[in-house]
Amino acid sequence: xxxxxxxxxxxxxxxxxxxxxxxxxxxxxxxxxxxxxxxxxxxxxxxxxxxxxxxxxxxxxxxxxxxxxxxxxxxxxxxxxxxxxxxxxxxxxxxxxxxxxxxxxxxxxxxxxxxxxxxxxxxxxxxxxxxxxxxxxxxxxxxxxxxxxxxxxxxxxxxxxxxxxxxxxxxxxxxxxxxxxxxxxxxxxxxxxxxxxxxxxxxxxxxxxxxxxxxxxxxxxxxxxxxxxxxxxxxxxxxxxxxxxxxxxxxxxxxxxxxxxxxxxxxxxxxxxxxxxxxxxxxxxxxxxxxxxxxxxxxxxxx
Amino acid sequence: xxxxxxxxxxxxxxxxxxxxxxxxxxxxxxxxxxxxxxxxxxxxxxxxxxxxxxxxxxxxxxxxxxxxxxxxxxxxxxxxxxxxxxxxxxxxxxxxxxxxxxxxxxxxxxxxxxxxxxxxxxxxxxxxxxxxxxxxxxxxxxxxxxxxxxxxxxxxxxxxxxxxxxxxxxxxxxxxxxxxxxxxxxxxxxxxxxxxxxxxxxxxxxxxxxxxxxxxxxxxxxxxxxxxxxxxxxxxxxxxxxxxxxxxxxxxxxxxxxxxxxxxxxxxxxxxxxxxxxxxxxxxxxxxxxxxxxxxxxxxxxxxxxxxxxxxxxxxxxxxx
Numbered sequence: 001x002x003x004x005x006x007x008x009x010x011x012x013x014x015x016x017x018x019x020x021x022x023x024x025x026x027x028x029x030x031x032x033x034x035x036x037x038x039x040x041x042x043x044x045x046x047x048x049x050x051x052x053x054x055x056x057x058x059x060x061x062x063x064x065x066x067x068x069x070x071x072x073x074x075x076x077x078x079x080x081x082x083x084x085x086x087x088x089x090x091x092x093x094x095x096x097x098x099x100x101x102x103x104x105x106x107x108x109x110x111x112x113x114x115x116x117x118x119x120x121x122x123x124x125x126x127x128x129x130x131x132x133x134x135x136x137x138x139x140x141x142x143x144x145x146x147x148x149x150x151x152x153x154x155x156x157x158x159x160x161x162x163x164x165x166x167x168x169x170x171x172x173x174x175x176x177x178x179x180x181x182x183x184x185x186x187x188x189x190x191x192x193x194x195x196x197x198x199x200x201x202x203x204x205x206x207x208x209x210x211x212x213x214x215x216x217x218x219x220x221x222x223x224x225x226x227x228x229x230x231x232x233x234x235x236x237x238x239x240x241x242x243x244x245x246x247x248x249x250x251x252x253x254x255x256x257x258x259x260x261x262x263x264x265x266x267x268x269x270x271x272x273x274x275x276x277x278x279x280x281x282x283x284x285x286x287x288x289x290x291x292x293x294x295x296x297x298x299x300x301x302x303x
Numbered sequence: 304x305x306x307x308x309x310x311x312x313x314x315x316x317x318x319x320x321x322x323x324x325x326x327x328x329x330x331x332x333x334x335x336x337x338x339x340x341x342x343x344x345x346x347x348x349x350x351x352x353x354x355x356x357x358x359x360x361x362x363x364x365x366x367x368x369x370x371x372x373x374x375x376x377x378x379x380x381x382x383x384x385x386x387x388x389x390x391x392x393x394x395x396x397x398x399x400x401x402x403x404x405x406x407x408x409x410x411x412x413x414x415x416x417x418x419x420x421x422x423x424x425x426x427x428x429x430x431x432x433x434x435x436x437x438x439x440x441x442x443x444x445x446x447x448x449x450x451x452x453x454x455x456x457x458x459x460x461x462x463x464x465x466x467x468x469x470x471x472x473x474x475x476x477x478x479x480x481x482x483x484x485x486x487x488x489x490x491x492x493x494x495x496x497x498x499x500x501x502x503x504x505x506x507x508x509x510x511x512x513x514x515x516x517x518x519x520x521x522x523x524x525x526x527x528x529x530x531x532x533x534x535x536x537x538x539x540x541x542x543x544x545x546x547x548x549x550x551x552x553x554x555x556x557x558x559x560x561x562x563x564x565x566x567x568x569x570x571x572x573x574x575x576x577x578x579x580x581x582x583x584x585x586x587x588x589x590x591x592x593x594x595x596x597x598x599x600x601x602x603x604x605x606x607x608x609x610x611x612x613x614x615x616x617x618x619x620x621x622x623x624x
Contacts, residue, residue, distance in 0.1 A: 022443065022445070023445045023446055025443065025527055026439040026443035026444070026445035026448070027439070027445060029435040029436070029438055029439035029443065029527070030435060030436045030439045030440070030445075030451065031435075032431070032432040032435060032496070033432040033433060033435055033436035033455075033496060033502070034436070034451065036432060036493050036494070036496035036497045037454065037455055037458065037496075037497045037499075039473060039477060039478065039493070040470055040473060040474075040493060040494040040496075040497045041455075041458045041461070041466070041494075041497040042454065042458070043469075043473060043478060044466045044469035044470040044472075044473050045461060045466060045469070047469040047472065047473065048465070048466060048468060048469035051468070051469055051472070056472075106337070107355070107359055108359075109336050109337070110336055110337055110338055110343075110355075111356055111359065112343065112352075113356060114356070114360060117360075117363070118359070118363055119610075119614060120606070120607075120610060121363045121364070121367040121368055122363065122367055123606070123610075123613075123614065123617075124367055124368070124371065124603070124606065125367060125370075127552070127602045127603065127605070127606045127613075128556075128598075128599050128602055128603075129555060129556045129558070129573070129574045129598050129599070129602065130556060130558055130574070131558055131574040131575075131577050131578050131595075131598070132374075132574075132577075132595045132598055132599050133370075135577065135578075135581050135591070135595055136370055136373070136374055136595060138581070139377075139588070139592075140370075144388060145385075145386055145387060145388050145389075145390060146390075147373070147390055150388075150389060150390055179366070179370075184617060187614055187617050188617060191617075193336070194334060198334055198335025198336075199335075201335050201336065201337060201339070202335060202339075205339060211337060211338060211342075214337055215337060218337075219337060236462060240462060240463075240464040242464070242558075242559055243558050243559065246578075247578055247581070247582075260464055260559075263464075263467070263468065264559075267468055267471070268563070274468060274472065277468045278468050278469065281464075281465050281466075281467065281468050281469075282465075284462075284464065284465055285461075285462065285465035288462045288465065289460070292460045292462070293460075296460065
């Protein structure tokens, strides 16, 4: 009897021992990954919120300043300019970046030839480092010897100052951004188009539906989900616009200063004020989190 | 900055693991689209189709291919020809040495080397750590594994830019370790590991490897590491390929993070160095063009070689259910 209990106890202990050992083993495999997430994703999130209520000077410890960072950014006249510009950029980028990829993908999908070429060509700009597209367009936009004004002159249209005039600066930034990024959305639409069952078109055709009606009543309804998803992703991405204004119009140009540019300015150029930059980041985060939550909701309902 | 797919992609089925039912094309004939074959191949429809095809082809050539041609060709012009008010479509002058000058005198070579080091080092360290996490979560199933996975996936919802400032401060003084990683490759490598999308894709793939296979190897006396190395990894080549391409491309293209953490010009990436050189007036514009062309070549080559995986991964990312 005593032997049996002891045997059971050792069996239990060894099972427990193996379980602990297995867990230790598993966490050893994950240690590097978890450490990187903890240091560069989870901790910065908390630190960012704390920092927005603190001031740091890299000499003494950070100290609490209450809501001063927030009142400081609200007092900055560039604050509202930056949000307005960001919304204008996002809005203009939607007008181009939302409908153009849709139209292009429908066109490509109807083509019986050169499909591979179209797919590669439209995605090529997405592969390039963003700085390449931006600097390339800087030359195209040059009011003196740039290609765009040459073309405008050639077809008899008035020339434009492009990035150097406050009325066209923003639209110029949107053009580069759209050129560089529309390939991704186009290919995603294309994949969605290819998964529309052909029977639907055939049935519509038998009912005597014209091509236009087939587009409106078969194609577009079938794309509703992917259109909504890409719309949200695009809003989230374009609200974080940085490289185009940073490189083409500079960080101190009120015509094109965006939220991200202002965060960069606060922290690294004019103010050297990480508290203000963190406060601005928290605001941007809250706005983007709203769109992220909608996105999460939409994609989860689909499952 | 419209849709940057691999940065914040949709929760995806890994392309290699996509169920075969998607391959409808093999079931005979062409997939039916908006217009039927008869509409396109007869009479007026046929003419219209060829007109539209030509127009679309010319449009794509002009909008997407021409700027690249412009970049490669205007680098070989003389500075005088380059700056004349009416740009020439075909270079009248031919100075291929501009590329060599950019490579040597603008020190593109140095920045190219830096970027290659960051991309390959980042790729290696990401693969090691991310495979470790995915393997443990998928096959070893430790306690609180779900919590760990949830915490990682939650980071997908954080826009990277919102973390920029606190992440920068973290890199200047890493908690617990007290390292200052500014101007060091680790400032790019370690944060790159915190990419939940890669871990998710890897885990989803590992989940589909039958456990019996691993158990029988374990019975033969193979340890956890041995099972990973000799069974799981060889079976996972396709997904490892996709993850590798995406992580290398992401580091090569990244701009704002290296701009912040690599301020010493000696350590800069090609993108950041080109941005800095473009803002000074000392650099001849033709050499800058050559620099842009050199920065683009690796990405163009990667794309042309792996376009199936890249486009496939993107398409799989957008398709759910």
